[in-house]
Amino acid sequence: SQQGEEDPQAxxxxxxxxxxxxxxxxxxxNNLQWYRQNSGRGLVHxxxxxxxxxxxxxxxxRVTLDTxxxxxxxxxxxxxxxxxxxxFCATVNAGNNRKxxxxxxxxxxxxx
Amino acid sequence: xxxxxxxxxxxxxxxxxxxxxxxxxxxFQATTMFWxxxxxxxxxxxxxxxxxxxxxxxxxxxxxxxxxINHASLTLSTLTVTSAHPEDSSFYICSAxxxxxxxxxxxxxxxxxxxx
Numbered sequence: 245s246q247q248g249e250e251d252p253q254a255x256x257x258x259x260x261x262x263x264x265x266x267x268x269x270x271x272x273x274n275n276l277q278w279y280r281q282n283s284g285r286g287l288v289h290x291x292x293x294x295x296x297x298x299x300x301x302x303x304x305x306r307v308t309l310d311t312x313x314x315x316x317x318x319x320x321x322x323x324x325x326x327x328x329x330x331x332f333c334a335t336v337n338a339g340n341n342r343k344x345x346x347x348x349x350x351x352x353x354x355x356x
Numbered sequence: 357x358x359x360x361x362x363x364x365x366x367x368x369x370x371x372x373x374x375x376x377x378x379x380x381x382x383x384f385q386a387t388t389m390f391w392x393x394x395x396x397x398x399x400x401x402x403x404x405x406x407x408x409x410x411x412x413x414x415x416x417x418x419x420x421x422x423x424x425i426n427h428a429s430l431t432l433s434t435l436t437v438t439s440a441h442p443e444d445s446s447f448y449i450c451s452a453x454x455x456x457x458x459x460x461x462x463x464x465x466x467x468x469x470x471x472x
Contacts, residue, residue: 277460286362286449286463287400332399344390344461346399 250333250347258355263320265350267333268313274336276309277344278318281330290318290331323354358384360452362464369440369471377435377467379450385430386452390461391423394447406433440471 250267257263267276275294279287293300293309293316300307306319320327330351334344359382369375379389388407392400404420406412406427414420422444424436433452437444447468451461 279463284447284466284468286360286465287451289460289462292460343402343405346402348399351397 250331250350252350253348254351254353256353256355257323259323259325261323261354263323263327263352263354265318265331265352266315267317267347268315269333269335269345269347270314271335271337273311276307276316277334277336278305278307278316279332279334281332281349283329287332320352323352325354325356328352328354358382358452358454358462360386360450360462360464362450362467364467365465366468367470369469371441371471372439374436374438375440375469377437377448377450377469379433379435379452379464381431381452381462384452384454386433386454387430388453389427389433390451390453391425391433391435392449392451394449394466396447400449403435437469440469442471445469445471 273295275292277292278290280290281287291302291307293307304321309316330349332349333347361380361382363378367375390405391403393403394400402415403418404412404414404425406425408427408430412425422438427433447466449466450464453461
């Protein structure tokens with residue numbers, strides 16, 4: 245199955261800085277979701293943005309969606325060491341509302 | 357949010373034996389459950405989609421006779437790795453969705469399988 249692409253693959257920042265991760269996809273989507281995975285653990289849903297939305301906020305998270313460019317970004321503001329994790333985007337394609345199509349993930353390290 | 361419990365979190369088994377992994381939705385009815393496999397530092401690879409009361413739909417390249425999936429109730433799906441081999445060692449993750457729409461998925465904690 246096709247996968248989206250995320251960049252950067254790895255990101256290392258200092259506490260307090262902002263972290264931005266990008267995700268691109270290839271087909272028309274119904275929605276796009278961002279998930280977080282701590283090492284060796286399951287995934288935690290962070291935020292869902294629908295195809296007719298352009299921006300969404302949740303606490304220190306800000307997600308944008310540009311359907312014309314088929315891309316999304318996840319911004320974590322005022323990062324903390326506890327934000328260290330892998331972040332994945334996943335899309336639900338228009339017309340196929342069952343499968344999540346996963347990106348390759350961005351590994352974020354926030355240094356104290 | 358909804359809770360999905362996956363058990364066991366870690367299992368070590370000998371080659372040739374079978375291992376069963378359980379995935380339970382604790383506070384909602386999961387009409388659809390997904391089973392994924394994840395290799396180190398890689399993304400999730402969908403293995404199969406199961407709907408309660410029907411046969412699982414396997415992704416291309418996934419052996420259905422090796423990875424047996426049972427979704428007998430709205431709160432429980434199981435994945436059995438039969439005749440396990442060292443190359444089956446991996447991280448297996450289940451997820452569950454409440455309905456047939458485009459809702460978010462909730463994930464179990466994952467199972468680290470090591471076949472020796």
